[in-house]
Amino acid sequence: MDQSIFSDLLMILCALFIALSLFMSEIARMRFLFIIASIIFLLYGFTVSSPVIIAASCIFTAINGYFLAQIPLTLRKARLPGKLVDIYKIYKNHISTEEFVRIMEEAENKTFMKETLIDQGEVIQKLLFLITGNVNIIKNGKIINTLGPGNFVGEIGILTGNKSLASVECKGIVEVSMWNKSIIQHESKLRQLISINLIDKLVYSSEQHDLEDSHNP
Numbered sequence: 001m002d003q004s005i006f007s008d009l010l011m012i013l014c015a016l017f018i019a020l021s022l023f024m025s026e027i028a029r030m031r032f033l034f035i036i037a038s039i040i041f042l043l044y045g046f047t048v049s050s051p052v053i054i055a056a057s058c059i060f061t062a063i064n065g066y067f068l069a070q071i072p073l074t075l076r077k078a079r080l081p082g083k084l085v086d087i088y089k090i091y092k093n094h095i096s097t098e099e100f101v102r103i104m105e106e107a108e109n110k111t112f113m114k115e116t117l118i119d120q121g122e123v124i125q126k127l128l129f130l131i132t133g134n135v136n137i138i139k140n141g142k143i144i145n146t147l148g149p150g151n152f153v154g155e156i157g158i159l160t161g162n163k164s165l166a167s168v169e170c171k172g173i174v175e176v177s178m179w180n181k182s183i184i185q186h187e188s189k190l191r192q193l194i195s196i197n198l199i200d201k202l203v204y205s206s207e208q209h210d211l212e213d214s215h216n217p
Contacts, residue, residue, distance in 0.1 A: 003047060006047060007044055007047045007048055010040055010041075010043055010044040010047065011044060013040050014037045014040040014041045014044065015037075017033050017034075017036045017037035017040065018033070018034070018037045020033050021033035021034050021037070027096055027098075028068065031064050031067055031068040032068060034060075034064045035061055035064045035065060035068065038057050038060040038061040038064065039057070039061060041053065041056075041057045041060070042054060042057035042058065042061065044057075045057055080097065080100070080101060083131055083132060083149075083175075084100075084104065084131070086149070086150075087131070087149055087150040088100055090150045091150075091193055091196065094192060094193065094196055095189050095192070095193065099189050103187060103189060103190050103193075104177060106179065106183055106187070107129065107177035107178055107179050108126075108177070108178045108179075109131070109175065109176070109177050109178075110175070110176055110178065111173065111174070111175045111176075112170050112173070112174050112175075112176065113170060113172065113173045113174070114169075114170050114171075114172065115169070115170050116167060116168070116169050116170075117135065117153065117154075117168040117169070117170065117174075117176070118153065118154050118157075118164050118166075118167060118168040119164065119167050120138070120139065120140075120164055120165065120166050120167040121163050121164060122163060122164050123157070123161075123163055123164075124154040124157035124158045124163075124164055125158075125180065125181075126154070126158070126178040126179065126180055127152060127153075127154055127155055127158045127178065127179045127180075127184055127194070128152065128153040128154050128168075128176045128177075128178055129151075129152050129153070129176060129177040129178070129179075130147060130148060130149050130150065130151050130152075130153065130174065130175075130176055131149055131175040131176060131177055132149055132173070132174065132175040133148075133149070133170065133171065133172055133173050133174030133175060134146055134147065134148045134170075134171045134172070134174070135147050135153060135168050135169060135170055135171060135174060136168070136169045136171055137166050137167075137168060138166055138167040138168070138169055139165065139166040139167070144166065146171070150197075151197060151201070152193075152194050152197045152198075153168050153176075154168065155194045155197070155198065156198075158181060158184065159184075159194070
């Protein structure tokens with residue numbers, strides 16, 4: 001293969017791995033792809049006999065390798081409490097462990113037992129996130145849904161400022177994390193998690209509706 005063509009291919013591969021790294025929410029994966037890109041760039045430096053590129057690639061690889069090696073230590077410091085482990089699995093492709101722990105630490109935690117968390121028609125002041133237990137979503141006296149751990153409650157009302165369209169009542173003991181509006185406004189990752197949960201709810205609702213239609217031709 002012609003050397004110039006080989007050099008061009010190396011640069012294309014390098015650019016490809018850098019581009020892929022930009023789509024990674026997990027820091028470890030991003031660092032790993034950066035390392036691959038810098039090694040390819042190092043090979044490119046040898047093909048064009050450029051000491052500057054070779055030196056820069058070695059430095060870049062060493063820096064990313066160092067921080068990649070530190071990530072396990074960081075993850076140990078940010079270890080999730082047991083009750084959040086399964087909940088984090090729902091969102092792990094969208095947020096790092098460190099970010100999830102940080103957001104949860106900003107929340108106010110409370111435990112309720114057979115109480116009404118939100119009344120239909122009230123203006124919602126805090127976003128609720130279910131940690132343990134289940135709640136019934138009640139509209140006009142009828143249970144329309146039941147939500148469990150990992151679900152947000154009252155998200156539409158607090159994001160839009162509109163009154164709640166339904167009541168939320170605990171089924172037994174329920175532990176929730178709560179954030180006020182000011183925290184939601186500056187936490188883009190929290191808003192992203194809300195969007196993901198809303199989409200999941202819409203998909204589930206659509207599937208249930210289709211199932212009911214199939215049973216009632």
